[in-house]
Amino acid sequence: MSTESAPAPKSNVAEDVQQGPRVAVSALMTNLREYGLILALIAIMVFFQFTTSGTLFKPVNLSNLIQQNSFIIVMALGMLLVIVSGHIDLSVGSVAGFIGALAAMMMVIWPLGPLSNPLVVSIICLIMGGLIGAAQGYWIAYHRIPSFIVTLAGMLIFRGICQALLGGGSSVGPLPPEFKALSSGFIPDVIGPLTLIPPTVNAAGKTIMGSGLTLHMTTIVLGVLAVLAYAYFGLSTRRKRERHGYEAEPFVLFVAKTLVGSALALFLVYQFASYRGLPVVLLVMGVLISLFVFITKRMTIGRRIYAMGGNVKAAQLSGINTERLTLLVFVNMGVLSALGGLIIAARLGQAVPAAGLGSELDVIAAVFIGGASAMGGVGQVIGAVVGGFIMGVMNNGMSIMGVNVDWQQVVKGLVLLGAVIFDVYNKNKA
């Protein structure tokens, strides 16, 4: 009794009643910001669909688009964590180039026997990437050398090693087809194709390319399953929250979100199915994106990274080993840079000295367009992915339109600046 004598706590019931609508409004606001980015991506896609007279959404172009940009998105996943933890990594493009060169040397030039198997080489390369990340992260985490400087050095060092490995200006190839499948392959149709409209056969008895409609059924089934799982998990999380008496986001918003998301996904799946199915690299990307969403949203290590970026001292005094965490963030970045390098090499079919040159800037831009803060502590995986796609679609769309590469850069720069200004403006208004 004695300890309860001071200011009477407000009645809980009254508080909760008061709290309801406000939470809903704030949920709507945060959601609007999150969806603003996706809406921007859709708007950009529609714009280019229009200006390229329908080429953008053609199945073959969609596959190209994915294959051209997947390495940016893969590296952006790692860069997001780096930036959220309050650092930067300028070396990713060079590391990707170096790993591509290493992979090519191991598979084509060096007499490694069974070790030159593409799978073995890929694994060694990923480990190598992790080691590079650890080497850079060590100085950043344990010796407090600014990441900007360490990775700037890394950028020079690994580009140099990449060029030296390839023996000056030459390229090394061709890479084995099994390896190239990582970038340019499609998943096999284990169910078998479904022919809706038989292809037209011309007078000479040959089928006309692109005529008819055959669906890649494995792709369709996978796509439908993914969409069902997405809707099911959304609904069950909602149910659980409601059962425990917590306010979830407004139902209308939830339904709208799920419907639009599913429709968009199904449309893309259909486009892929009517071509050659899901690109392998899209599957790899999808798995990685889900993994990183899970890590950042649900796992303790993700939470700790955000806390570290938000206030490193408070995180330390809360018992978080910030040095080790920083090291891990850079190891992760190294592995993903290596994967990016493998994807680039697989797409080109050879290792070239300039592979991944300048791509660190595209990766960093994707993360910032996605709403991450340069001060650390703020940023979302989905944001970075959408940011990456915005860059990719603009690249692709402008190329089809025949916009000069010089001007493409100007436009991309303006979009980056605009997105960040929009973010800052929004934050100040709130």
Add this chain to the structure above:
Amino acid sequence: MASTILEMRDITKTFPGVKALSNVNLSVEEGEIHAVVGENGAGKSTLMKVLSGVYPAGTYDGQIIFQGQECQFKGIQDSEHRGIVIIHQELALVPMLSIAENIFLGNEHAKYGVIDWDANENRTRALLKKVGLREDPKTLITNIGVGKQQLVEIAKALSKEVKLLILDEPTASLSEKDSQALLDLLLEFKRQGMTSILISHKLNEINRVADKVTVIRDGRTIETLAKQDISEDRIITSMVGRSLDDRYPPRDPHIGEVVFEVKNWSVYHPLHADRQVIKGIDINVRKGEVVGIAGLMGAGRTEFAMSLFGRSYGRRISGEVLLNGQPIDVSSVSKTVEHGVAYVTEDRKTYGLNLIDHIKHNITLANLGGVSRHSVIDDLRELAVANDYRKKTNIRASSVYQMTGNLSGGNQQKVVLSKWLFADPQVLILDEPTRGIDVGAKYEIYTIIARLAAEGKAIVVISSEMPELLGITDRIYVMNEGRIVGEMPASDASQEKIMRAIVRAEGKAA
């Protein structure tokens, strides 16, 4: 007598959804020190922002009459031009610039953009003399203490031909000695005819220097007290709207065995390797006991606590820490926390909170294992925990999704406390737990401390406010220059006794 220099009439300021000020009246006479008091969030700072033009004319209702003229300030430059200068709680000095550069920043003596350094330095010397600061104008701000920085701020204000000086909690981060010096300075300025408005939580200071006190509560003026009516009790009653018979919650201590013990603890300075900061300290805390550590600023109390807590401060640390009679490893924060020792920092904004994240994430940060399985966080459980602690510690926020950066000092402190309560420690070290917090919130913090002690936790409170230590602890250690120089049961202690222990030690040291 004196004429009215400033009159603020019916000031009403509304933010979206909140009425921060409603019909506030403030009348300040020429040459007086006018104190403005109120709980955190009562509207003091908003009122001062209206006065200084941070909220430009037109964004509020009401009139500001300064020296007989109605003023419509469009910004800070406007009000400064008229001689109204505000010194904010968080000092606005550039650390890597010199005193002189800071004082004339944006206002340099210059011709065609070329700075006349001699003129700046001479003027600075004259100003520093006025505020009683003996420092070279070329000294960098980062190399002088907070107390002196505060004086530099005042010198900067003087350089602007100030007629009305507003000080927002000027002594919040100053030591007793520096605070006294600052207050003396204010009295000196008053003798020279300057008018000041003093915003403060420290009622003893107000008692000492203020000629009038205006009390603000919930965005309204409650009353203005004249010199002869000023008393701490009167102000407190008026501030919180109820009388606090007792500023400290009653306790019924049940003190058990020794839980936490530190033996012969020594620490050296992190930069100056041969300077010993902590010199062989022995302390112990019993189950259910609240132990205070008193001392002046610079006695080494925070350094002692930080070095105990995962060696977060200092080098060449030696000594032993025992928990329930067993030595424990405190070589890292996570190990210390695992053993059940928690430390609530003095500076909650820098060391305690992730200000850009919300209450929920801050509360669970030190014990994520408590809301997760196999490193996967259970969102609902986390939400339940956060809501539970919000209610237990009475955090006033719209929801647990509010950013901690937007909370008042008292509520931020409750979030930090909640974080450590959720980690469920056996030993809780609280460093200045009520600094910069208003009276009502202080009482709530004391209540939490009392409840924890009643639950059988061992608690150490470091505080510079002696009445607070006398009010809430069972036993007090007195610390000076890295040593324990006195120990006394709280029932037997008094401010004089504590001071005597310190002074005696200083005498010995000299």
